[in-house]
Amino acid sequence: MQRVLRLFLVAAAVLVFGPAVASAQEGQIAGVVRDTSGGVMPGVLVEVTSPALIEKVRAATTDSNGQYRITNLPVGTYTVTFTLEGFTRQQRDSVVLTSGFTASIHGTMAL
Secondary structure (H helix, E strand, C coil): CHHHHHHHHHHHHHHHHHHHHHHCCEEEEEEEEEECCCCECCCCEEEEECCCCCCCEEEEECCCCCEEEEEEEECEEEEEEEECCCCCCEEEEEEEECCCCEEECCEEECC
16 A cells, blocks of 8 residues: 555656656747847847757747747757848857756847
8 A cells, every 4th residue: 555655656746847857958048139229120030050959940030029039949059140131140159058047149130
């Protein structure tokens, strides 16, 4: 009886804490993209690349407030690139993501 109870408690702990441990191995990159005068930039393509990604690149587009967020990124080192036609492409290298961390990477787009 005691063995069954112990097995039940272990199984319950795995169900409760398992998802938290799995998600702790991921991070996210988020920020705001502005122009050189400080105005927000909607429609900017933001791409993150890393050897840690199976697909090697993930992308998002800034919203009407110039904000973006790329979630569920495996722990690793990333390059973040900001692209919008008519503006100079911007790049941030060596962005290190650790477990449960959100890296705030902001972009400034110049003509």
